[in-house]
Amino acid sequence: MTDSPNQPAAVDERIKERSPLREALIRPELGGIMGTAIVFVLFLLFASDSGMFNSQGILNWSQVSAQFMIIAVGACLLMIAGEFDLSVGSMIGFCGMMIAIFSVTMGWPVWLAIIVTFALCIAIGALNGFIVIRTGLPSFIVTLAFLFILRGFTIYLPQTLERKTIIGGVKDAAEGDWLAAIFGGKILTGLFQWMGDAGIIATFERGSNIGKPVVDGLPMLIVWAIVLIIFGHILLTRTKFGNWIFASGGDAEAARNSGVPVNRVKILMFMFTAFCACVFATCQVMEFGSAGADRGLLKEFEAIIAVVIGGALLTGGYGSVIGAALGALIFGVVQQGLFFAGVESSLFRVFLGVILLFAVILNTYIRRIITGER
Template identity: 55%
Template sequence: MGVANLFHANPRKHPPTDPQDPSNANATSAAPAGATDERVRKESWFRHLLNRPEFAALAGTVMVFLVFGLSAGNSGMFNLDGVMNWSQVAAYLGLISVGACLLMIAGEFDLSIGSMIGFSGMMVALPTMYFHWPIALAILFAFVGSMLLGALNGYLVMRTRLPSFIVTLAFLFILRGLTLALSVMFADRTIISGVGDVARQDWFAHTFFQGVAFKGFFLWLGHIGLVKMLDTGVPLVPGIPKVLLWWLALAIVCAFVLARTRFGNWIFAVGGDANAAKNVGVPVRRVKISLFVLTAFCACLYSVLQVCDIGSAAADRGLQAEFEAIIAAVIGGTLLTGGYGSVVGASFGALIFGVVQIGITYTNIDSDWFRVFLGVMLLFAVLFNHYVRSRVSASR
C-alpha cells in the first residue's frame, strides 16, 4: 500500500477545452461517441471483491456456517442461547484481534498480548481484594498500567530498532512471570476469587463490564413467547453479553479510523515503507507507539470484562491468546509483512474462531481437531493473501 495511501488521490483534472479550437474539434471527431479510453483499465466487481483483504475471511465465514449448519443445525447451536455462546467467544478474541490487526498493518507484532491479559487481571484483583481499593479505581489502575507498558514496548522497539518480535517476546515472559510471582506473593495461589461479587456492588464495574445488557427487552421477549423462559421466570437468554457490545464498538471505531482518517492512511504508509513515509512527513514513531498502546488497551479490556464476568483472576489467563489474535488477523486478510489488512476481516477471523471452537462441541467431532482446523485456515489465508498481493503487484 505504501505512501500512496497518504492521501486520497483524485482523478487528474484537465483544463476546460474550447469548442471553437480546431485542435479540440479534431480530437473530438477522432473519438467516436461512447468510446472508452484504453488507458483506463476496468475491473469487474468479482475481481474488485477478490482484491479486498477481507474476502478470504468472509468466504471462510460462509463456509464455516454452512458446514456447521449441516452437521450441527439440529443440535441447538443456532438457537439463541447457542448463538450467544459462540458469539461471546468470538467477541473476546475480536477485542484483541482488532488491536493486533492495526499493529500488523503498521508492520509490527505484539507477542505480549496474552501475558498482558493475565497481568492486567491481577492489577484489578490484587488491589481490590488485598488492598481494599474500590474496584473502579483498580480498573482505572489496570488500564493506565497496561497502556504505559504498551508505550514502553513501542518506545523500546523504536529506540533500539530491534524487531518488535524480540522485544515483545521478552515482555511475554516478564509479564507472565510477574503475574505468577505477585499472585503467589500476595494470595499464596495463582487464582484470586471474589472479584465478581465486589464488581456486582460497584455501579461503574457492573454497568460497563459485568453481565448482560438490555435485560428488560429480553424479559419482554420472554413474556411474549419469543425467548424461552426458565421455571424461575427468567429468560434463558437474559440479554446481550457486554463483551459483544464492546467488540462491536471497538471494531466500528477502528475500521472507521483505518479507512476514513489521516491516521489510518499513516498506518498503511508506515507498514508499506516506513522510511518513505517518514520522508514525506508521517510521524512514524508516534504512529507505532500509539498502536502498541492500543494493543495493550485491548488486552486490558479483554481482561477486565473477563474478571468481572467470571469473578476471578488467574495467572494463566490469556495463554497463547497472542497467537490466536494473529491468526484471526491473518485469516482476515492482514499481511505478515505489513501495509495491507482490514479490521472487518480480522473481526470475521475472530468470528470463525468462535464458531468453530464452540460449534465443534455440538458435533461428534473430537475437540482436538479444533487446532488442526485453525492451522489449515491459517495456511489457506496466508496462501490466499500471497496470491492477492501478487496480483495487486503485477497490475501496477
C-alpha cells in the first residue's frame, strides 16, 4: 500500500537537526565578532576621553586596521585553500623597493614602475605555488625560503645601486601620476569638508588651515581594504571558484576526484596573496614617499594571526573573509588603543600571544563540533 497523501513524510534518521546555538557556534566569524565587541567595550571604558573615538582617532586606527585587512584577505583565502605564505612580509618590502628603484633610480614613470612591480611579484607568487605543487613540499618551507630570498634582494639591490637601504623621492616622482593617485590619494574630500562646515567633525581653528577639517578625506588605503574584503567575501561565498577553494583545503584528493582543479586554485591563491602584499606596499610607499629595506617585517605572522582570530582553521577548508577582516580590525584598534589609553606599547605583543592562543583553542573546539570528534 502507498502512503496516504495526508500522512506526514517520514524523516530520514541520518539527518540530524542542528540547533540555532550550534549553528551560531560553527560560524567562522564567531571569534572575530566576540573579540571585536570585547575590544571596543574595553577601550570605550578606558580610552574614550583620550581622543581615540574622535575623527582623527578613528582615522588612525582605521588606517592601521586597513593595512592588516589588505594582507589578511589574501592570507585568508590561501589558508582556506590549505596553504601558507610566509613570504608576505618580505614581499611587501621587496615590492616597495622595486617601485622606488624603477621610478627614482631608473627614472621610469611611476605608473609603469607599479605595473611592472605588480607583474614581477605576482609571478613570484605563482612560482611559490608552482614549486609547492610540483615538489609536494609544505608551503611553509617553500615560502620560508622565499622570505629570506626576497628580504636579501630587498637589502642587496638598494645597497648596490644607491649605497643605502632607504630610497626616497617617490612622492616627488609620483606627482600627477594617474596610477599613483589610486594608491596614495584620498576620496570624498568634498563630503568631509561639508561635515567640517556642519560641525560634525573637528576643523582646524588656527594657522593657514583654519576652517579645514582635521580629516579631509578617505585614504585610498582604507578604500582598497574595503574593496578587497568585498571581493574576497563574494568570491568565497557566491561563486563556484569559492567552493573550489574550500574543497581544495578541506580534502584535496577528494576535490580532484570531483573535478576540482586543485593545483590551479592553489597557484591562483598564491598569486592573489602576492597581489594583496603589493597593494599594501604600494599604498605604504605612496604615503611615506620612500621605500625601506626593513618594511614588512613580521607582517606575514600578523596576517596569519588575524586570519586565525577571524575563525579560519590552520588545517584549511574553513574560514571567512569577514572574520579575517574583524581579526585585522582588532589588531588596529588594540595597537592604537594602547597608545590612547597610556599603556606601554610593548604589551601589544603580549596581547597578540594571548588572543592567538584563545583563538586557536576556540577554533579547535569548533572543528570538533563540525567533525563530531571528541
